[in-house]
Ligand SMILES: Nc1ncnc2c1ncn2[C@@H]1O[C@H](COP(=O)(O)OP(=O)(O)OP(=O)(O)O)[C@@H](O)[C@H]1O
Ligand code: SF4
């Protein structure tokens with residue numbers, strides 16, 4: 001067994017509600033009881049509807065968000081009990097983060113060279129000429145011409161800016177890169193290029209990658225393992241190869257609504273909207289929309305089932321879908337009347 005790069009144990013993130021006035025005590029349950037490990041070299045995809053906690057999970061992994069409760073370990077060391085200087089070093093050198101929108105993630109006043117060199121300056125890596133060499137190497141790695149080293153981000157296209165962000169994330173040779181919707185702010189025409197670049201770099205550098213996206217097809221294509229989130233909870237964790245046989249009703253519904261996977265699209269109908277993260281339902285959070293819900297689902301959150309015996313396929317559901325049920329079967333089962 002290798003030591004996981006990152007391990008979350010029972011992590012909760014609770015925010016004070018943004019809309020709450022002085023007298024309200026609303027809390028947003030952004031992440032609830034999350035358990036997750038990321039092993040060296042693997043790609044973990046994260047899917048779920050808007051607001052389900054994907055970015056919160058990503059921020060906890062890279063140490064930008066401190067858990068309200070629970071532990072985060074990096075290579076076996078507890079991140080939030082170590083001295084702040086040690087934490088900064090562990091995070092700064094071990095993990096790279098790529099954000100959704102490269103136009104806001106890059107400092108507009110710095111040149112490409114300064115942006116890419118910044119992590120090496122902060123962590124005192126090498127001599128000045130060595131850092132400049134490394135910048136040239138990194139620009140080559142992400143497919144940017146050296147001539148762009150002295151321009152400002154504002155002079156670059158969206159795709160080029162995201163390449164700069166990737167170069168910066170790789171500057172200190174991290175073992176893990178976390179990418180939160182790295183292509184959703186880009187033109188459709190350059191999305192595939194950036195994704196292929198990430199996959200290529202991952203292979204060449206042996207990185208682990210955590211990849212958050214709304215685009216389920218892409219997540220499925222890129223990932224070894226896919227995590228489904230719903231209302232702050234990780235409800236299923238499945239090897240990409242078994243997603244067609246996912247056991248959680250929500251995973252099945254989410255994938256059934258993805259254009260292009262099934263032809264024609266045959267979405268499993270769900271009742272009503274996603275509940276508010278300030279007042280998650282009792283028991284299973286999906287029960288207000290799940291066609292299989294009953295009183296048992298309202299009474300208690302299901303325990304995780306599966307694990308090592310099922311190749312790491314874990315789900316939390318009192319009435320899981322049988323593996324051999326097709327989307328068609330489930331559409332019929334979930335349709336009223
Ligand atoms: N700083 C904050 N203060 C209050 N609430 C927050 C804060 N950050 C996130 N939230 C809330 O926490 C929940 C999870 O947010 P998060 O950004 O992790 O979702 P997401 O899955 O990334 O959504 P999206 O797909 O839209 O990016 C949401 O209800 C969000 O409104
Ligand atoms: S526990 Fe119940 S409500 Fe939740 S997903 Fe399973 S069947 Fe649906």
Ligand SMILES: [Mg+2]
Nearest residue numbers: 054055056180
């Ligand atoms: Mg997000």
